[in-house]
Structures are given as C-alpha cells and as structure tokens.
Amino acid sequence: MMKFLTPVLAALTIGSKMCIACSLHEGPTGNLQPSIDKVLEYVRSQHSASNVTTSIKNVRVFDGHDMTEPQTIFIANGKVTSRLPHEKADMEVDGTGKYLIPGLIDSHIHIDTVDTLELLSSYGVTTGMNMVCRNYTLCSALAEVTGLAQYLTATAGATIAGTGSPILGSTDNAIYPGDNVTNYVDDQFFSGSPAMWLKVVAQPGEDGLTQEQMNELTMAAHKLGYYSVTHATYLETFAKAVKSKTDILQHMSGDKALPKSLIQEIISNKQIVTPTMAIFRVGTNQPLLQEILRQGANGTANFTTVSENVRALYQAGIPLLAGTDSAAVPQLNISMPYGLALHCELQYLVEAGLTTCEALRAATVVPASTQRLFGRGKIAPGFRADLILLNSNPLFNISNTRDIVKVWTAGIESKHVTRNLTQQCSALNIVPLA
Ligand SMILES: *[C@@H]1O[C@H](CO)[C@@H](O)[C@H](O)[C@H]1NC(C)=O
Ligand SMILES: *[C@@H]1O[C@H](CO)[C@@H](O)[C@H](O)[C@H]1NC(C)=O
Ligand SMILES: *[C@@H]1O[C@H](CO)[C@@H](O)[C@H](O)[C@H]1NC(C)=O
Numbered sequence: 051m052m053k054f055l056t057p058v059l060a061a062l063t064i065g066s067k068m069c070i071a072c073s074l075h076e077g078p079t080g081n082l083q084p085s086i087d088k089v090l091e092y093v094r095s096q097h098s099a100s101n102v103t104t105s106i107k108n109v110r111v112f113d114g115h116d117m118t119e120p121q122t123i124f125i126a127n128g129k130v131t132s133r134l135p136h137e138k139a140d141m142e143v144d145g146t147g148k149y150l151i152p153g154l155i156d157s158h159i160h161i162d163t164v165d166t167l168e169l170l171s172s173y174g175v176t177t178g179m180n181m182v183c184r185n186y187t188l189c190s191a192l193a194e195v196t197g198l199a200q201y202l203t204a205t206a207g208a209t210i211a212g213t214g215s216p217i218l219g220s221t222d223n224a225i226y227p228g229d230n231v232t233n234y235v236d237d238q239f240f241s242g243s244p245a246m247w248l249k250v251v252a253q254p255g256e257d258g259l260t261q262e263q264m265n266e267l268t269m270a271a272h273k274l275g276y277y278s279v280t281h282a283t284y285l286e287t288f289a290k291a292v293k294s295k296t297d298i299l300q301h302m303s304g305d306k307a308l309p310k311s312l313i314q315e316i317i318s319n320k321q322i323v324t325p326t327m328a329i330f331r332v333g334t335n336q337p338l339l340q341e342i343l344r345q346g347a348n349g350t351a352n353f354t355t356v357s358e359n360v361r362a363l364y365q366a367g368i369p370l371l372a373g374t375d376s377a378a379v380p381q382l383n384i385s386m387p388y389g390l391a392l393h394c395e396l397q398y399l400v401e402a403g404l405t406t407c408e409a410l411r412a413a414t415v416v417p418a419s420t421q422r423l424f425g426r427g428k429i430a431p432g433f434r435a436d437l438i439l440l441n442s443n444p445l446f447n448i449s450n451t452r453d454i455v456k457v458w459t460a461g462i463e464s465k466h467v468t469r470n471l472t473q474q475c476s477a478l479n480i481v482p483l484a
C-alpha cells in the first residue's frame with residue numbers, strides 16, 4: 051500500500067494507482083526524469099554576473115520590522131551597496147510611492163527545470179529550497195543557474211524503499227532494511243554533492259523509518275556539519291520527527307491537534323517548522339484530492355486542523371518558514387502553481403494569526419538565518435540584491451506582495467514579471483501542466 055509523501059502528490063498516487071504503477075516499474079530513469087539537456091544548455095549560455103549598477107530612488111524599504119522613510123538603494127555587482135563605484139548608476143528607478151522588500155524565499159519546493167526558476171523570479175521568489183534531489187547530476191546543473199531564482203537543494207529523501215512516492219523519493223537512494231543509515235548519509239554528501247541539507251521522510255505505520263533510524267539520520271548529518279529536515283503530515287509522524295531532533299519539521303500534523311507537550315518539546319529542541327499550508331489548502335479544496343485525503347488520514351485531515359496547529363506554534367513563539375510544496379508532476383499532468391502559491395502561503399500564515407510583518411519575515415530574514423543562507427533575506431549593504439519593488443504596502447495588506455512592479459535577482463532585473471496578480475488565493479488549485 052502506497053503511503054503519503056506529501057498530501058497532494060501521494061494522494062494522487064493513490065488516486066491514479068493504475069497509472070503510477072507503470073511508472074513505478076519503469077524506475078527513476080523512466081518518464082519521471084526531466085531532461086537535463088535544457089538545463090545544461092542554459093548554464094552554458096549564461097553570461098558572467100551583471101556589472102550594471104542600479105539605483106532605486108526615494109523608495110520605502112522593509113527593514114525586517116517596518117517600512118523606512120523614503121531612501122535610495124544602490125546595487126552593484128549583484129549586491130546592495132552603500133555607494134556606487136561611479137557617481138551615476140547605469141539604471142535609475144523612481145521608487146516614489148513604492149515599497150521595496152527582499153526577494154522571497156520558498157522554503158519547501160520541488161524544482162526540475164530552468165523554466166520553473168524563471169517563473170519563480172517573475173513572482174519575486176528569488177530563492178527556492180528544493181526539498182528532494184532525485185538525480186544529483188540534474189541538481190548540480192540547476193544549482194549552476196544564475197540570473198533567475200536561485201536553486202538550493204536537499205539530498206534525496208531518506209525513506210525506506212517502497213514506502214515513498216517515486217515522484218519525490220529516489221528509488222536509487224532509498225534505505226533498505228538493515229542498511230546502516232550513517233553510511234547512507236555519508237553517501238548523500240559525497241564530495242561535490244550539491245546537497246546543502248539532509249531530507250528525511252517520516253511515514254506512518256510500521257513500514258517507514260524507525261524512530262532509531264530517524265535519530266541516527268539527523269545525528270549523522272550533524273556530524274558532517276549539515277542540518278536535517280523531516281517530512282511529516284500526521285500527528286504520529288510529526289511526533290516522531292520532533293523526537294528525532296531534526297532541525298526543521300516540514301508540513302504539519304493535518305489529522306490531529308498538536309498536544310501542548312509536543313509543542314513544548316519543539317521549543318526545547320529549538321526546532322523550526324515549515325507548515326506548507328498552501329498544499330493542504332489546495333489538497334483539501336480539490337474534490338478528487340479531498341476525497342482521497344479523507345481516506346488517507348482516516349477521514350480527519352483538513353485545513354482547519356492545519357491552520358489551528360500553525361496558530362498554536364506561532365503563539366508558542368516557534369519560528370515558522372513560508373514554503374509551498376509547489377511541484378510539477380509530468381506523469382500525472384499536474385502542477386501545484388509556482389510563485390503564486392508562496393504569496394498565498396503568506397496570506398494563509400496571516401489568516402492563521404501571524405502579523406503581516408511576521409509573514410514577510412517567514413519568507414525573508416527567518417528562512418535565511420535558520421537555513422544558513424548567508425547574505426540573503428535583508429536589504430542591507432553586502433546582501434544579495436534580491437529585491438521586489440511593490441506598488442502598495444504589504445504591511446498594510448499581505449496581498450500587496452502580489453502588486454509587483456519589478457524584481458531583481460542578485461542585481462539582475464527580471465525580464466518577465468507577473469503583474470496584476472489580483473487573483474484571489476481561493477483560485478489557487480492543482481492545474482494541468484502547460
Ligand atoms: C541522472 O540524469 C542524468 C542526465 O539526464 C542521466 O544521465 C543519469 O542516468 C541520471 N541518473 C539516474 C540515477 O537516473
Ligand atoms: C560590463 O562589462 C562588459 C564586458 O566587460 C563591458 O563591455 C560593458 O561595457 C560593461 N557594462 C557596464 C554597464 O559597465
Ligand atoms: C554504521 O557505520 C558506521 C561506520 O561507518 C559505524 O560507526 C556505526 O556504528 C554503524 N551503525 C550501526 C547502527 O551499525
């Protein structure tokens with residue numbers, strides 16, 4: 051029996067059992083594998099970093115707490131700088147009446163193509179934390195792409211062979227009963243590995259990783275100087291993940307309220323949570339998925355539960371990160387939209403009780419400082435010039451993060467910007483792939 055990996059993708063796995071069964075047997079190099087050629091072609095065509103200097107004048111800037119008085123922001127060599135090498139910038143942008151916020155970080159996403167990176171930057175998402183690497187050759191190539199949203203990646207998802215969806219796990223990199231998981235972790239961080247953190251997948255029931263294995267996986271990552279994150283979507287697995295002392299919990303208990311004692315444990319373990327509310331929202335909104343999700347979590351998974359759990363964590367002062375679980379699944383011809391989903395995640399976080407300021411922090415300074423993304427998440431000299439210029443103030447209404455004028459990634463202005471994002475997030479849904 052296929053177990054859930056993410057609510058939506060694994061739900062679809064169950065819903066399309068016939069279809070998935072074929073690709074399962076085709077193995078990871080079958081139609082699961084996106085082409086690396088396009089990525090390599092793009093990497094080869096890249097020019098060196100932009101030497102265009104930019105000044106954004108008379109703009110109010112999100113300083114991590116508030117909007118400053120109007121000021122001028124300079125960009126040179128891909129970074130924000132206190133002064134320019136020349137008196138006049140190559141590009142001058144009038145920021146009068148506008149707002150500048152750091153580029154957004156999606157702390158839970160699945161990326162396989164350059165097109166996705168371009169799509170993300172068009173929405174002001176300038177960093178994507180890829181949550182499972184299915185092929186290290188492809189992941190290394192994507193990590194070389196510049197001028198678009200930056201791709202940073204996890205390892206393969208550590209899970210017992212046969213218990214995860216092949217969409218997210220790599221059957222080549224699964225753990226078999228009796229395997230030494232310390233050696234498994236060493237293998238993922240081979241010399242030259244693009245992986246920056248360990249991904250672990252907690253599955254419900256008897257078939258998944260044992261508590262002991264989960265503990266060892268995190269210890270092994272720490273021993274090598276990496277942090278670990280753990281997928282968990284049920285109270286049962288969430289509690290196991292907490293006990294494993296993993297650094298960041300991915301998703302949320304979708305079936306039951308988090309007990310106070312577990313929240314206390316999260317606090318004393320100094321853990322962080324990326325609740326991925328968007329995927330639960332879509333998953334429980336979409337009729338097919340809704341039906342399957344109810345079965346999957348024994349009839350109890352719902353967005354209200356997720357939202358109440360997020361509120362409880364927030365009230366307990368646990369750091370929360372904005373992540374979406376956006377993904378494209380070619381063999382099922384579906385996609386959880388990229389970019390828009392992160393803006394909607396911010397809205398859901400606000401609806402769960404965060405202030406607009408804290409929601410912005412959950413996609414900027416907090417993910418940067420907790421996930422070792424040095425030089426990101428703030429607008430300050432020496433920081434990467436990942437910037438979004440907005441027409442209206444997101445501290446006033448979080449939906450104003452969608453009122454985008456311009457986007458820069460590492461100082462390079464995005465050619466394509468998705469404007470007039472007036473769609474309500476209730477329109478967010480699983481869509482067929484283009
Ligand atoms: C990973 O992708 C590369 C390039 O497409 C391919 O040559 C290789 O066989 C893939 N590896 C696995 C294990 O699927
Ligand atoms: C950027 O560098 C290129 C090549 O070194 C040079 O031709 C171009 O004039 C420079 N552009 C600016 C704006 O400095
Ligand atoms: C796994 O292998 C490592 C050496 O690579 C060893 O130190 C450790 O004790 C082994 N763990 C188990 C559970 O056998």
Ligand SMILES: *[C@@H]1O[C@H](CO)[C@@H](O)[C@H](O)[C@H]1NC(C)=O
Pocket residue numbers: 305306307350351352354355
């Ligand atoms: C969601 O689940 C909770 C229990 O966790 C239940 O009280 C509530 O009625 C459910 N809501 C819906 C809409 O199913």
Ligand SMILES: *[C@@H]1O[C@H](CO)[C@@H](O)[C@H](O)[C@H]1NC(C)=O
Pocket residue numbers: 254255284346347348
């Ligand atoms: C669903 O219920 C069955 C039977 O009570 C139990 O074995 C299984 O672990 C439950 N699944 C989840 C995800 O809670």
Ligand SMILES: *[C@@H]1O[C@H](CO)[C@@H](O)[C@H](O)[C@H]1NC(C)=O
Pocket residue numbers: 446447448449
């Ligand atoms: C924020 O803007 C949206 C879209 O215009 C609107 O529906 C909502 O009521 C606004 N929220 C607040 C708190 O003003």
Ligand SMILES: *[C@@H]1O[C@H](CO)[C@@H](O)[C@H](O)[C@H]1NC(C)=O
Pocket residue numbers: 469470
């Ligand atoms: C977007 O909004 C601006 C200002 O409201 C308007 O001038 C422009 O025509 C709109 N563009 C599209 C594609 O709807």
Ligand SMILES: *[C@@H]1O[C@H](CO)[C@@H](O)[C@H](O)[C@H]1NC(C)=O
Pocket residue numbers: 383482483
């Ligand atoms: C994906 O679904 C859409 C809408 O149902 C359809 O138009 C399109 O042809 C499908 N694409 C593939 C590759 O099956």
